Amino acid sequence: MVTLEQSRPAVKSKPQRRTIRADEVGVRTVVYGLILLGAAVVFVPFLWMLSTSLKQESQLFAYPPEWIPTPPQWHNYLDAWTALPFNRFLFNTVFMTILAMVAEVFTASIVAYGFARFRFPLRNTLFVVLLSTMMLPGILTLIPKFLMWREVNRIDTFTPLTVGAWFVWGPSFVFLLRQFFLTIPREIEEAAILDGANTFQIYRQIMLPLVKPALLAIGVLSFQANWNNFEGALIYLSTLEKYPMVLGLQFFGDSLSREAPKWHLMMAMATMMAAPILLLFFLAQRYFIEGLTVGGVKG
Numbered sequence: 001m002v003t004l005e006q007s008r009p010a011v012k013s014k015p016q017r018r019t020i021r022a023d024e025v026g027v028r029t030v031v032y033g034l035i036l037l038g039a040a041v042v043f044v045p046f047l048w049m050l051s052t053s054l055k056q057e058s059q060l061f062a063y064p065p066e067w068i069p070t071p072p073q074w075h076n077y078l079d080a081w082t083a084l085p086f087n088r089f090l091f092n093t094v095f096m097t098i099l100a101m102v103a104e105v106f107t108a109s110i111v112a113y114g115f116a117r118f119r120f121p122l123r124n125t126l127f128v129v130l131l132s133t134m135m136l137p138g139i140l141t142l143i144p145k146f147l148m149w150r151e152v153n154r155i156d157t158f159t160p161l162t163v164g165a166w167f168v169w170g171p172s173f174v175f176l177l178r179q180f181f182l183t184i185p186r187e188i189e190e191a192a193i194l195d196g197a198n199t200f201q202i203y204r205q206i207m208l209p210l211v212k213p214a215l216l217a218i219g220v221l222s223f224q225a226n227w228n229n230f231e232g233a234l235i236y237l238s239t240l241e242k243y244p245m246v247l248g249l250q251f252f253g254d255s256l257s258r259e260a261p262k263w264h265l266m267m268a269m270a271t272m273m274a275a276p277i278l279l280l281f282f283l284a285q286r287y288f289i290e291g292l293t294v295g296g297v298k299g
Contacts, residue, residue: 049274050271053077054069054268073264076264080252081269084252085240088241092158096226100162100164103163104222105173108168109208112177112178156237161232161233173221176214177218180214181207181211192206223277223280249266
């Protein structure tokens with residue numbers, strides 16, 4: 001016999017909304033305030049650079065400062081670009097950056113895969129030695145590297161800025177990729193071996209797709225470092241036609257400073273120099289963050 005209480009349909013209780021305490025509101029306010037402050041510290045100089053690049057020369061030192069130029073001088077970008085052979089500078093920069101980036105990602109992935117998956121004598125010792133090179137200031141190896149490239153007659157060429165990347169000059173990239181390779185279960189490799197895959201096939205078709213976020217992360221970091229490699233270009237290059245953008249920008253500023261500094265043209269070139277890096281970070285930000293934060297692979 002069914003009682004009245006049993007025949008009544010069950011009434012779903014509404015989920016109760018969690019009330020936010022006053023101390024949580026205060027903490028969130030402080031956190032969001034710090035985030036906004038950090039964003040302002042980062043973006044205000046960039047916005048000022050963009051604003052200055054669109055000003056007339058008579059507006060550069062106006063007081064109070066004008067954030068929105070009226071009217072914007074878009075021809076400043078064309079004037080700055082045609083002042084020097086920046087077309088050639090851009091080609092040199094793209095050529096060196098892409099070549100060095102591909103070399104860094106390729107060699108770092110191979111070395112990291114070897115340290116993570118193969119057992120050989122002194123493996124851990126060699127890995128520690130590799131990481132210890134990160135603690136050496138770059139100034140210590142500057143003169144030896146210059147003398148080495150001079151002995152093989154490669155000064156004033158792109159070789160020191162590109163070929164060196166094929167010899168794993170990014171130990172931090174090796175460390176990051178090694179940690180990713182270690183998180184991949186060995187059962188995946190064993191299954192591939194049973195299917196007849198060799199070592200290279202396992203590396204190329206299985207391992208690299210699994211560490212794609214890390215590869216993209218180090219690719220972004222490598223692109224940014226090589227795009228802005230001012231020190232290397234300054235030391236090894238002496239011919240104007242071989243300058244990259246970063247060195248051409250400095251030469252451009254020096255040539256303008258012989259007269260009154262044309263800050264609006266310099267800011268126009270600086271904006272064009274920074275634009276590809278900002279665009280790359282914007283397009284790859286999801287993969288970049290995932291590559292630096294994800295520590296494992298879901299099975």
